[in-house]
Amino acid sequence: MAEKQAHLNGASYGPPIPPPQHHHRPGRGSDCGCCCFLAFILKVVITVAMLIGLFILIIWLIFRPINKVEFHVTDVALTQFNYTNNMLQFNLAANISIRNPNKKIGIYYDRIEARAFYEDQRFGYHALTAFYQGHKNTSVLNVVFKGQQAVTLQGEELTQFNQERTSGLYSIALELSLRIRFKLGKVKTARFKPKVECDDLKIPLNGSPVAGISNNKCEIKF
Numbered sequence: 001m002a003e004k005q006a007h008l009n010g011a012s013y014g015p016p017i018p019p020p021q022h023h024h025r026p027g028r029g030s031d032c033g034c035c036c037f038l039a040f041i042l043k044v045v046i047t048v049a050m051l052i053g054l055f056i057l058i059i060w061l062i063f064r065p066i067n068k069v070e071f072h073v074t075d076v077a078l079t080q081f082n083y084t085n086n087m088l089q090f091n092l093a094a095n096i097s098i099r100n101p102n103k104k105i106g107i108y109y110d111r112i113e114a115r116a117f118y119e120d121q122r123f124g125y126h127a128l129t130a131f132y133q134g135h136k137n138t139s140v141l142n143v144v145f146k147g148q149q150a151v152t153l154q155g156e157e158l159t160q161f162n163q164e165r166t167s168g169l170y171s172i173a174l175e176l177s178l179r180i181r182f183k184l185g186k187v188k189t190a191r192f193k194p195k196v197e198c199d200d201l202k203i204p205l206n207g208s209p210v211a212g213i214s215n216n217k218c219e220i221k222f
């Protein structure tokens with residue numbers, strides 16, 4: 001019954017072509033409800049896609065190679081690094097420079113947590129004070145790790161520690177956990193939580209700063 005009705009409706013729109021034997025779209029376009037809803041959904045999807053695109057564009061503008069925010073370990077000073085009885089005594093200071101080369105974008109560093117690792121084990125923690133970095137500016141973080149921490153070095157790790165004690169060059173990794181927002185004109189973006197990893201630093205005990213650092217550029221990971 002319903003199918004017959006549909007055939008009649010369909011025929012009244014177009015030229016009198018013979019109705020197909022089976023399957024026919026009932027009342028095309030005659031009721032808006034379904035189509036309007038689909039159009040609405042489509043609009044929402046397109047809007048969201050555009051927002052995501054804009055968002056990615058902003059991130060790309062900030063972190064593309066030319067205007068990339070860069071982190072470097074500029075100075076280190078290691079004055080104590082003793083490991084005995086599963087206890088590591090350490091005194092490590094480092095300066096990490098942050099270069100924001102962007103002309104229009106400022107950066108809020110709402111949270112900065114620095115951690116130091118030896119053989120993938122965290123031994124140092126230092127929370128730094130939040131600050132705002134203006135455009136085209138360089139800031140320096142003074143990071144200090146001092147104290148003692150229980151760590152367990154076994155097997156190869158212990159072998160490596162003993163080798164490094166002999167050579168006086170320690171393989172230490174630094175990591176910054178950040179919570180940042182960008183400011184573009186008056187617009188502030190949502191929060192991002194990137195990690196900045198300064199791996200494979202070869203830090204000399206009581207050595208001259210920088211001289212011992214082979215690769216002092218840090219990697220940003222979102």
Ligand SMILES: *[C@@H]1O[C@H](CO)[C@@H](O)[C@H](O)[C@H]1NC(C)=O
Pocket residue numbers: 075076077093094095140142209
């Ligand atoms: C870090 O920089 C400051 C000057 O800004 C300097 O006094 C300090 O010695 C540096 N730290 C290290 C570990 O070299």
Ligand SMILES: *[C@@H]1O[C@H](CO)[C@@H](O)[C@H](O)[C@H]1NC(C)=O
Pocket residue numbers: 079080081082089
């Ligand atoms: C740690 O090492 C330093 C030399 O780097 C040494 O003077 C000091 O006595 C050591 N401390 C301990 C507790 O072993």
Ligand SMILES: *[C@@H]1O[C@H](CO)[C@@H](O)[C@H](O)[C@H]1NC(C)=O
Pocket residue numbers: 133134135136137138
């Ligand atoms: C950039 O940093 C310098 C200090 O290094 C400061 O005097 C200046 O006001 C900063 N500029 C902006 C735009 O924040």
